[in-house]
Every structure is written in C-alpha cells, then in structure tokens.
Amino acid sequence: MPRRILIVIGHPDPEPSRLCRALAASYADGARSKGHDVRVVDVANLDFPMLRTMEEFSNRPLPLTLEDAAQAIRDAEHIVFIFPLWLGTMPALLKAFLEQVMRPGIAFAYPEAGRDGFTTSLLRGRSARVVVTMGMPSFLFRLWYLGHGIAGMRRNILNFVGIRPVRETLFGMVDAVSDASRKRWLERMRALGASGS
Numbered sequence: 001m002p003r004r005i006l007i008v009i010g011h012p013d014p015e016p017s018r019l020c021r022a023l024a025a026s027y028a029d030g031a032r033s034k035g036h037d038v039r040v041v042d043v044a045n046l047d048f049p050m051l052r053t054m055e056e057f058s059n060r061p062l063p064l065t066l067e068d069a070a071q072a073i074r075d076a077e078h079i080v081f082i083f084p085l086w087l088g089t090m091p092a093l094l095k096a097f098l099e100q101v102m103r104p105g106i107a108f109a110y111p112e113a114g115r116d117g118f119t120t121s122l123l124r125g126r127s128a129r130v131v132v133t134m135g136m137p138s139f140l141f142r143l144w145y146l147g148h149g150i151a152g153m154r155r156n157i158l159n160f161v162g163i164r165p166v167r168e169t170l171f172g173m174v175d176a177v178s179d180a181s182r183k184r185w186l187e188r189m190r191a192l193g194a195s196g197s
C-alpha cells in the first residue's frame with residue numbers, strides 16, 4: 001500500500017554533499033519508485049525563531065514559516081528523521097524545530113481547563129524511522145552510551161505525541177567511510193524507502 005511519507009532532514013548544514021542529504025535522497029528515490037507519496041522538510045532551509053517561553057509554547061500561534069512543515073507532519077503516515085549525531089544527540093537546530101512544531105494543538109492536547117488528567121497525543125496512527133549518522137562505531141553508541149541521545153527523542157518526543165513504532169537505522173564511523181560502504185548504505189536507504197518503512 002502506498003503511504004504518505006514525510007522526510008525531515010535535520011542536518012543544520014545545507015551543503016548538498018552531506019551524507020545525511022545523500023541518505024535522504026536515496027530513501028526518497030526508493031519510496032517514489034514504489035508509488036509512495038514523499039514530502040521533504042529540510043530544517044536547514046527554514047527560518048524560524050527559537051522558542052523561549054512556556055507562554056509561546058502553549059498559547060501563541062506557530063511561526064508562519066513553520067505552518068507548511070506542521071501540516072506535512074499532520075498529513076504524514078510515516079515520518080523519517082535523518083540527522084547527524086552531535087554531542088550525543090540531535091543537532092540543536094532540529095531540537096529547536098521540534099520544540100516549535102510538537103506543541104499543544106498540533107502534537108498533543110492538555111486536559112480541558114479545570115480537569116485533571118493526562119495530555120492527549122494528537123499524532124497517533126503514525127510511525128517513524130530515525131536515521132542517524134555518527135563518527136563513532138554505532139555499536140559503541142548502543143552499548144557504551146546506551147543509545148540515550150536517540151532514546152530520549154523516541155520516548156520523550158515521538159512516543160509522547162503518539163508516534164509509534166519508532167525504528168532506528170544507525171550509520172557509524174561515517175567520516176572514514178569507503179566508497180563501497182557508502183554505496184551499500186545508500187542502497188539500504190533506497191530499499192527502506194521502497195518498503196515505505
């Protein structure tokens with residue numbers, strides 16, 4: 001079944017030669033080749049302010065420059081986040097983007113005024129894949145660092161707003177990658193895209 005897929009490129013560097021952009025392009029090619037509907041949000045090309053207060057988060061409208069991205073998130077059935085590991089987690093620009101769009105009214109709802117209770121997740125029914133490139137070997141990130149930088153994103157952001165399952169694809173030792181491995185990675189991304197997962 002064709003799916004509506006959103007690719008969020010979370011690399012702050014808009015340079016087209018970045019590995020993350022090549023991985024995103026391969027995934028998109030594979031997905032389109034099988035008839036999936038693919039949209040791309042490239043966070044490096046968005047102009048938006050840092051969110052600074054609870055008041056902005058809870059009560060102010062989303063910045064106009066992020067309205068298309070927020071709609072793309074609502075429209076998607078599957079969201080693929082692609083970013084480099086920076087200081088053990090996602091780059092600050094991607095976190096700033098998520099702080100803006102994963103806000104009340106878009107991603108979750110507070111209990112009605114005067115009522116106790118939990119928040120309601122508004123993005124249920126969507127799945128995600130988190131694709132991360134890193135300088136260290138990926139097994140080291142999983143075993144020594146326990147994958148914390150991605151687990152936080154999965155549980156505190158994506159699962160919180162109802163997005164599950166969240167699958168992970170890690171590419172390690174990327175700065176010294178051979179041409180053959182790079183080609184294999186791009187083929188892997190193309191296959192993931194084709195399967196819509």
Ligand SMILES: Cc1cc2nc3c(=O)[nH]c(=O)nc-3n(C[C@H](O)[C@H](O)[C@H](O)COP(=O)(O)O)c2cc1C
Nearest residue numbers: 018019020021084085086087088133134135136174
């Ligand atoms: C600011 C910064 C912080 C980084 N922190 C880490 C890190 O904590 N762990 C790691 O394995 N690699 C780290 N790296 C290496 C990047 O993950 C790596 O260069 C990137 O995944 C390469 O992908 P790209 O070509 O798409 O940029 C860091 C790189 C930068 C620029």
